[in-house]
Amino acid sequence: MTNAASKGPADARGAQGPLSRWTLFAFALPAAPISAMGLPLVVHLPPFYAGSLGLGLTVVGTIFMLARFWDVFTDPVLGILSDKFETRWGRRRHWIVLSVPIMLLSVYMIFMPPVAVTAFYLIFWLFVLYVGWTLLTISHMSWGAELTPDYHERSRVQGAREVALVLGMVLVLTLPVLIEQTNPENLAAARVASMGWFVLILLPIAVGLAVWKVPERPTTAPAHVPMRQAIRALVQSRPLQVVLAADLLGGVSGGLVASMFLFLAEDALKLGQYSSLMLLGYFISGVCFIPLILAVSRRLGKHKTAAASAVFNALTVPLILLVPQGNAMMALGVWVLCGVNMAAGPFLFRSLMADVADHDTVITRQQRTGLFYSLLTSTSKVGAAFAIFIAYSLLDSIGFQAGGENSQSVLDSLRAVYVWPACIISAAVAGILWFYPIDEKQQVENRRILEMRGIEAAATAVAMRTGHPSDAQSSGIPAD
Template sequence: MPPLSSSSRFGALDGLRYGLLGLPLAFVALPLYVLLPNHYARAFGVPLATLGAVLLGARLLDAFIDPLLGRLSDRLHARSPRAVLGFGAVAAGVLLLGFGLLFFPQALVDPTHHGALLAATAVLLAVTYAGYSMLSIAHQSWGAMLGGDALQRGRIVGWREGMGLVGVVLASVIPTLAGLPAMVAVFGVALAIGWLLWTRAPRPVHGHTLHTVPLAVPHAALDLRLPLRRPAFRRLLAVFVLNGIASAVPATLVLFFVQDRLQAPASLQPAFLGLYFVMAAVSIPGWLRIVRRFGLARSWLGGMCMSVAVFAWAGAMGAGDAVPFLVVCALSGIAIGSDLVLPGALLAGLIAEAGDQPNAGAYFGWWNFATKLNLALAAGLALPLLGLAGYVPGARDAPALQALSLAYCLLPCVLKVAAGLALWALVIRPAASASPLPLSKAAP
């Protein structure tokens, strides 16, 4: 596939070739965080607290190596697209091997010996997370280097994240309907097809002729801190972290809210999650149309405002409100569509405006570090606060349920409002005053 120049249009076939790899990359998350603890507890009798500590340790290690993997990705991009694709093939193999063995560790150790099982699990988690991070950072950097105006950058990210949502839906359905062996097999096939199509996707202009701003430091290409030296990146990252925690808190608490506050039937729980993800996926083209008129940053601000309105309404719900909550899931899914597409497109534009395409991997290394940190911070913030307020799973007393509603609805609203104000003050206003083509506007 020839390089994509700044005047080329990124069409639907290009989007499929580039974006399909987002499906297996997103597919991984739900089994690891939802299915794996349950599988180890039920099949092997591993205590959840012990497994939780192993999962947390592996996740923290993964987060801290992301910036290093970003620098490695940059060096490969500087060589050639072929080097990146070869690196991606190795990363995909590592990811598939680690993922498969995590669910079938009996191929390596006797699962009745918990010490050996947990040691193997820790190694396999590290391998799986490393493979995932290597592949996702290289893939995200590739997309950022394709360039284009704000609308095209949104389209590129939209294809990647839209395919990712399809992967999440498949990962939530296949294990229940077909079992764990089928889940691993589907993941492997999707990963192979995604990588193969990526090799046929539009390629960045090699040699990075799109530079507009020289690097200020001669050795900056070797410096992991380069992105953090860019004030525009620090401002965008601050907004991203605030907004990410606001989105991660309800994701952490949704099943508690559904089971205890709404007291919804267990049969409806998959419908809540499925509707949320489906609406997020189908909303992406709509958000791209909004970007055409209002620009990336202002459209993202609109998504934040929509989330606040929806969760404020959810705060008034109680037992028996399962059907209205389906509407909440649909509307919040639409709102989250803006979070999936627009921040990444803003980051790609920031990299292009700074002339830092050769260092895109470093940016996405820090970006992924922040993404993973958001999930940890959300759990670390919401769950202890709930415990202090007297809530325990299964509670039915009014004060405990009120505390749950406040944590699920009010806390995300407060954080979203703070993120919206930060977006306006740190991104939209500085860009509007600094340039006739700010980050918040699409180029004509």
């Protein structure tokens, strides 16, 4: 009789080789509409509501900050729910499907608002939007972490997801370029509406394909751990602290530059209609260099590659100070260079978090991947929330007028606010990541322990059904 105890390690973990390209494509596809919505939320919607709809910089900055803090509450709650309730579809896919109608309604209301809006209208629909977005992103990232237990294959999964994220941003950024050629009566409203329709059409198609074609790997039922002990394991986890701290600071840095990009490009650099082209160059560069980042991470390890990426960012962002007003070609070259490692931090952080979740499972015997990814999304959102509030408050303090006339000294101050905080924060991220404690050797050991536990659990189940001791039980295979 063949039982679970006689299977090799590859059988026990359910991953006998690299995932196929088709599986990676189908899994990663929902990330495209996720990013196609997320980019305008940071880059286009705040200036649109502050300027075109007249709510003002400080009001809009405060609203977007509050909406992000709303996620601090909803992210862990939805992450725990994602871990806790399993259906015949698995642990993740039903939550992804549930998020779609919430997203579709809220995207329509946010991206196609009535002519006159109030602060209450904006904050209400942002709150609804972030509930759907959180449910989708946490479930999707957790699903990706559970597709494979392999240290480097996890980077490949998250790299594929990052490609879809960036391609979603590239595609949605082409829409404003096309819209500008039609000379609409209200350019800002037309830009935002086109992005909204892109998400409304692509999201249900992408989610439908993913849940139809990509199965979930079975996971063992977690052992019960007292709440106090489980919380203590979270608080005392140094790997978790390192990843969350780096992601929080990265969110602040990214949020600062993203929320001020249009003001910098159109007002300080006088790039006009070429502003969207800068972002296109930035993101296309990021997509092209993802394979190189993956190759580097195989040599250096994931955390050291992420640290090197932060150093690269700190060295390249100041080049923006050298771009003369109106010089679109030089500006494009700088943004393409900055985009070389644009994708490195985000997908490497997600890959690292999968390893952190395994480390936690070794310690607590709990499968809390959804909770861990909810914490990761919370830190990046909090960082971005602080960034928008800080950026718009600073713009107010230097006297910047959105859509108005600004003196050269104000525009110079805008450049400084855009560049130097991002540089300092990137250097701090590099220092934090360099001492991350889980390398490939430790991760392989963690997986060995979890695989042995899985074999032992399967063998025990067989013994209970047959009434005979299993090979694993009789041979004394250790679980730890």
